[in-house]
Amino acid sequence: MEIQTKLEFLGKAAQYDLCGEACGTEAHRQRDDLGRWIYPAVLPDGRRVALLKVLLTNVCVNDCYYCANRAGRDCPRLSFTPEELAAAFDAMWRKGLVKGLFLSSAIGGRPDEVMERMIATAELIRRRYGFPGYIHLKVIPGASREAIVAAARWATRISVNLEAPTPESLKRIAPGKDFFGSLFTPLKWVKELMEEGRIHLPAGQTTQFMVGPGGERDVQLLKLAQTLYREFGLQRVYYSAFQPIPDTPLESHPPTPAWREHRLYEADFLIRRYGFTVEELVFDEQGNLPHQDDPKMTWAKAHPEFFPVEVNRADYEELLRVPGIGPRSAKRIVRERKRGSFRYLEDLKRLGVVTKRAAPFITLEGKRPAFQMALL
Ligand code: SF4
Structure with a gap:
């Protein structure tokens, strides 16, 4: 052959x-x-x-x-x-x-x-x-x-x-x-x-x-x-x-369905890179990850007591809990805010934050940035 x-x-x-x-x-x-x-x-x-x-x-x-x-x-x-x-x-x-x-x-x-x-x-x-x-x-x-x-x-x-x-x-x-x-x-x-x-x-x-x-x-x-x-x-x-x-x-x-595999990879990533534990993640009654939102957004919606997070003062681990902020952008925020406070979503966007996702969960110098969302 x-x-x-x-x-x-x-x-x-x-x-x-x-x-x-x-x-x-x-x-x-x-x-x-x-x-x-x-x-x-x-x-x-x-x-x-x-x-x-x-x-x-x-x-x-x-x-x-x-x-x-x-x-x-x-x-x-x-x-x-x-x-x-x-x-x-x-x-x-x-x-x-x-x-x-x-x-x-x-x-x-x-x-x-x-x-x-x-x-x-x-x-x-x-x-x-x-x-x-x-x-x-x-x-x-x-x-x-x-x-x-x-x-x-x-x-x-x-x-x-x-x-x-x-x-x-x-x-x-x-x-x-x-x-x-x-x-x-x-x-x-x-x-x-x-x-x-x-x-x-x-x-x-x-x-x-x-x-x-x-x-x-x-x-x-x-x-x-x-x-x-x-x-x-x-x-x-x-x-x-x-x-x-x-x-x-x-x-x-x-x-x-492909989305189930995708949700598993997202949850796996939260465990490996974001400091989440499986016990914290939100599952449906059958023990599966919900389809509607990704696991991080699902967790954020289930924990209103954790938010809003003040971007200018939160520590690295707290920033990582915010939808739209990943390890790289969280590190950049912690580094760059030493030079001055963030006041606008555009500042965060520049650092790689997905501001549409993050905006409902953060404050910038005590203010909810909702009014800026219309500008995005
Ligand atoms: S998955 Fe099972 S059947 Fe397929 S090659 Fe491996 S041992 Fe053989």
Whole structure:
């Protein structure tokens, strides 16, 4: 089988693994003129790069209900050898088409055997071809601690996809996977190995949740995400809105609306960057984030006692609670107000504040800026 065909087919099959900000599925990926799948991603250091995202194989013994590569599905099955994939990546890198690799795989045999082939690919790319850049390796569910240590020798980042926030919700979408045994334990090992100094991952570890068909609630997803950030040191948690795939047990399940995924990312951002806790966020009776407003606006509307915030005197944390003020604009406000008070919304707009959102929640030298809103 032509390498080109494998790149095309196994690149398409990898689309459901998220590998970074701006690394979505259909909307973001692109094919180069030879049909290879290249995805934009933002690296942990903020650089935007093109990644080759690909599966080593789509042969799988598992039967996850949502997956295009599940064992019971009738589709062509292809595999790379480590030599084939390493050489193909090297050719793309040398032509400047990609700056990094995201390598995942279906589970065509024992987890450690699959890991061995993934690790061999990464090792060839590093040692034979001298690639110094970004390699993200997915940990196969059920992989051993030793396999993780070996993967970390060549990887910049590794990830273990939990897929669901509880064993019950995982069972509804992937009954063959063991939440604690094959998913949570490897994730815990990565944390322990990093703490012990046995592995070093410059871009840490990440995970991904499938949102929707497991019947999980947003509050469950975000509570676990909060624990993963605080206690397991995860770099990022990704949320993937479920889209039904023909010829899978979930083909008739309604797709998860994009806005739900978007609200989860907004709430996740509040937890990581704004000092919010999940316990403070506002959920509906079902435990989901409301659709109408973003989570920060929902919180502000639910806490009239906190407002208005006097922009000229509030501390950084208080400013961060105001809709329309983010970490960057809050820092600028604190710095610039030393030179004199802010009296007009235009002053704040200059610093990056979204004044339409902020105006109802602030005062400027004791005055509500509502009258200026008409000028905006
Ligand atoms: S383990 Fe499950 S999610 Fe992964 S490739 Fe196999 S069927 Fe798909």
